[in-house]
Amino acid sequence: MSLTTCIGREQNLFNETTGHAYRVMFNSPILLFSDFNQLLGLDSTYYRANIVDLNYEPKEGLESAIRRITAEAERLARSGTTLLILSDRAIAKTAQVIPAAMAVGSVQQMLVNKSLRCDTNIIVETASARDPHHFAVLLGFGATAIYPYLVYESISELAKRHQLTDTTALMLNFRYGIEKGLRKIMSKMGISTVGSYRCSQQFEAIGIASDVIELCFKGVISRIEGAGFTDIAQDQAILHKAAYRAHVPLPQGGLLKYVEGGEYHCFNPDVVNTLQASLIDKNFATYKKFAELVDNRPVATLRDLIGIKGVRTPIDMANVEGAAGLYQRFDSAAMSIGALSPEAHEALAIAMNRLGGRSNSGEGGEDARRFNTERNSAIKQIASARFGVTAHYLVNADVLQIKVAQGAKPGEGGQLPGHKVSVEIAGLRHARPGVTLISPPPHHDIYSIEDLAQLIFDLKQINTKALISVKLVSEPGVGTIATGVAKAYADMITISGYDGGTGASPITSVKYAGSPWELGLAEVHQSLVENGLRHKIRLQVDGGLKTGTDVIKAALLGAESFGFGTVPMIALGCKYLRICHLNNCATGVATQDKNLRDNHYHGLPERVMTYFEFVAEEVRQWMATLGVGKFEDLVGRSEWLYALEGKTAKQQGLDLSPILYQPKVPATSSRTWQETNPPADLGQLNQHLLNECKGAVDNGEGFDATYSINNTDRSVGATLSGYIASTLGVKGTKAPIKLNFNGSAGQSFGVWNSPGLELKLCGDANDYVGKGMSGGQIVIYPPIGSPFQSERSAIVGNTCLYGATGGKFFAAGQAGERFAVRNSGAIAIVEGLGDNGCEYMTSGIVVVLGKTGVNFGAGMTGGFAYVFDQFGRFHRRVNNELVDTQKLESTIHQQHLKGLIEAHVAETGSEHAKMILSDFDNWLDCFVLIKPKNIAVADLLKLEKSSPELVVKAG
Structure with missing residues (x-):
């Protein structure tokens, strides 16, 4: 980070002058006391500092005070001030304080508009910043x-109380924590430097008036009107008064965890205990008390300010749709095994299957022993992480959900702390026990709507009966995104709100992340209706749903399916202590600790079933009151909702009309889901392959045939792989099914490849070759006599072997970018690859007989790779954070590598590989072994049991 000053603006920018030397460098945007003093002590000739006081007299008013200090900042900047210090330190009992974020936003906009920002730095001296989000907001606004x-003075005081002497270390620790939090926030947006994040305004305002946005936060998205200057000033005045109240300690607040008498929490002890009592006793009257606690709580969500109109004559309960029809609309939300204990995860599946609803596996894979039993999760998630996603996993699902993002952790993806990755969980995820698992960002395999459409097509080819769902965040513009998803042939869309993230969410994701589902659901429903696509999409919502009233309001806003996450956990015994990520859940619900699970877990599927039975009964009561017999008649009837007046000025200032807007239904569509959304391309070659090979699979016979292929043939082999997996299970066919192709393959050749299926292509292929392959073999080689040099020519596209869990891949040519990302067991040999190779790899073996791109091995925690570094440049291209590189000194590894190359030559006939083998002993010095730092070289082959035949051959 640097502070800059402009010296001699008329000087040519391309000439080196003394003015270019005046730079002050800091390693952090968070200043210590010494840093701040150094700034004030700089030579005023070049770095003149002036303080702009953020305190004002109450009679002046907040808006007028902001305009005054903004004008003062402009005057100072024009007069040569380089360091504008916005300070609230001069606090007084008779004064009020301008919120630092509002001051920064207003001054920043003025400096940019007046072309003064490049000459002026904004330094904020404030008491209001204490957690990473506060610092992110100040940086983001300029x-x-x-x-x-x-903060520093509080740390110093605490150190004195506890007789700690090294106060500086404590302050540095605080700064380190804030910096770590900032990096996490920035990484969610794909931003790697503070300089890029500064002034970026990567925020959404919820419930702030347009005049405040215009003056202080111009350019920030705000979907609903809300609090104005007067409301904000009143809040500040209440806080100010509390601070000066004599002999009365300031309340703790209870922002993150419930505190008696503090901030209201939707899941408070009364709510949790009343719910659990109702389920233990199977007492609907007690459940109704729980519902009253929720429905009549202080306003905590947008839906709390929305009422339901009685627009029809009530009907008798006997004329209302039965509970069995409603259960089909209820899902348990995506909570992975790993986040939850195996017992809790299975209990949810059992409960939902018995009811007729669906449980969601989450992104952690699932034990194959649960398939075809009542313990099977009907919804299986395919997140960017691709943990344990095999052909067998995919065919045992009624719904396949693509998690593009999660509402409670937008941009962050799934993450499982290392202490929750037990031996059992590591086995399901094809990873190493004790190693933290983080999802690769979705852009590794979904760069565009076309990539998403391809993944949807892949899934529809392998499991022709499943609905394909896409999980989206309730964010601004989600309606447009959802319209694109519908056009990409998804059948279902889940809108995820900020409430949730159960089982593994860190504290940093609990607050300030995500948006209310009310905003996103309404926007998506309205957009799909007006674009004539609503009848093709089943619309689901999840995030904080608790009662039948929540279900009714969500239905009236457009949802016909509902995901419940936290409440089913509470039904299993969760006490809502917010320690899921620490692996020490006191009730055994969200831990992998066997002692806690054995001694403290008492969850029963029956209690989860009782909860949904109560919710369904409450929904039926509402339907009778509203005069509706069929649930479908509720969906999208937002005109039956109205905005409540609210009890405070801020509540009364909210404008909920964008949520309650009733879209016009085109004649060609409807307001509810009517049909599935099949793609225009039905995969004719896949159907032909299935028809030809089905008999051989059924009879346990081998098969060998040759076909022509072109680049419009996508996901070739997927339907046959799905049939093999559904018929023969995870082990696949004993006799190989050999399919040979000539030509250029389209996207996703060999996707989800099953064990026993061997695909051989003479030609080339597009992106995603072998994506998610779980066994078998894929071989790609150029035609005999091809003039191209394989080690210099691309033969497959980007993102090949993404999330592969097994099998062998040989390609006599180069691969594109993101090769073998999240490889979890496949053996692969290619002759060069692009950037980000082997990223997030957890198992398997990769051999690169040529050049690689940059960032090789980033996030790699398992498996290993051999790279042919002919020109000695690989050390510049590897990411050394988690991996070591070394020469092949071990005879065992030398022979292992030779065996792999010999297998590559046997399959592809590669001239380049033959050249290496012809003088192998002399070329050995050019090979580099890349392995995770925490695994010894001697243990690599022991851990990689996926290639015993190649090890034997090499010996």
Whole structure:
């Protein structure tokens, strides 16, 4: 981070002058006391500092005060001030304080509009910044650096109380924590430097008036009107008064965890205990008390300010749709095994299957022993992580859900702390026990709507009966995204709100992340209706649903399916202690600790079933009151909702009309889901292959045939792989099914390849070759006599072997970018590859007989690779954070590599590989072994049991 000053603006920018030397460098945007003093002590000739006081007299008013300090900042900047210090330190009992974020936003906009920002730095000296989000907001709206003086003074006071002497270390620890939090926030947006994040305004305002946005946060998205300057000033005045109240300690607040008398929490002890009592006793009257606690709570969500109109004559309950029809609309939300204990995960599946609803596996894979039993999760998730996604996993699902993002952790993806990755969980995820698992960002395999459409097509080819769902975040513009998803032939869309993230969410994701589902659901429903696509999409919502009233309101806003996450956990015994990520859940629900599970887990599927029975009964009561016999008649009837007046000025200032807007239904569509959404391309070659090979699979016979292929043939082999997996299970066919192709294959050749299926292509292939392959073999080689040099020519596209869990892959040519990302067991040999190779790899073996791109091995925690570094440049291209590189000194590894190359030559006839083998002993010095730092070289082959035949051959 640097503070800059402009010296001699008329100087040519391309000439080196003394003015270019005046730079002050800091390693962090969070200043310590010494840093701040150094700034104030800089030579005023080049770095003149002036303080702009953020305190004002109450009679002046907040808006007027902001305009005044903005004008003062402009005057100072024009007069040569380089360091504008916005400070609230001069606090007084008779004064009020301008919120630092509002001051920064207004001054930043002014400096940009007046072309003064490049000459001026904004330094914020504030007592209000204390957690990473506060610092992120100040930086995002334009602050160059921040000095949180009250935090440091509080740390110093605490150190004195506890007789700690090294106060500096404590302050550095605080700064380190904030920096780590900032990096996490920035990484969610794909931003790697503070300089890029500063002034980016990567936020959404919820419930702030347009005049405040215009003055202080111009350019920030705000979907609903809300609090104005007067409301914000009143909040500040209440806080100010509390601070000066004599002999009365300031309340703790209870922002993150429930505190008696503090901030209201939707899941408070009364709510949790009343719910659990109703389920233990199977007492609907007690459940109704729980529902009253929820439905009549202080306003905590947008739906709490929305009422339901009685627009029809009530009907008798006997004329209302039965509970069995409603259960089909209820799903348990995506909570992976790993986040939850195996017992809790299976209990949810059992409960939902018995009811007729669906449980969601989450993104952690699932034990094959649960398939075809009542313990099977009907919804199976395919997230960017691709943990344990095999052909066998995919065919044992009624719904396949693509998690593009999660509402409670937008941009962050799934993550499982290392202490929750037990031996059992590591086995399901094809990873190493004790190693933290983080999802690769979705853009590794979904760069565009076309890539998403391809993944949807892949899944529809392998499991022709499943609905394909896409999980989206309730974010601004989600309606447009959902319209694209519908056009990409998804059958179902889940809108995920900020409430949730159960089982593994860190504390940093609990607050300030995500948006209310009410905003996203309404936007998506309206967009799909107006674009004539609503009848093809089953619309689901999840995030904080608790009662039948929640279900009714969500249905009226457009949802016909509902995901419940936290409440089913509470039904299993969860006490809502917010320690899921620590692996020490006191009730055994969200832990892998066997002692806690054995001694403290008492969850029963029957209690989960009782909860949904109660919700369905409450929904039926509502339907009778509203005069509706069929649930479908509720969906999308937002005109039956109205905005409540609210009890406070801020609540009354909210404008909920964008949520309650009733879209016009085109004649060609409807307001509810009517049909599935089949793609225009039905995969004719896949159907032909299935028809030809079905008999051989059924009879356990081998098969060998040759076919022509072109680049419009996509996902070739997927339907046959699905049939093999559904018929023969995870082991696949004993006699190989050999399919030979000539030509250029389209996207996803060999996707989800099953054991026993061997695909051989003479030609080339597009992106995603072998994506998710779980066995078998894929061989790609150029035609005999091809003039191209294989080690210099691409033969397959990007993102090949993404999430592969087994099998062998040989390609006599180069691969594109993101090769073998999240490889979890496949053996692969290629002759060169692009950037980000072997990223997030957890198992398997990769051999690269040529050049690689940059960032090789980033996030790699298992498996290993051999790279032919002919020109000695690989050390510049590897990411050394988690991996070591070394020469092949072990005879065992030398022979193992030779055996792999010999197998490659046997399959592809590669001239380049033959050249290496012809003088192998001399070429050995050019090979580099890449392995995870925490695994010894001697253990690599022991851990990689996926290639015993190649090891034997090499010996």
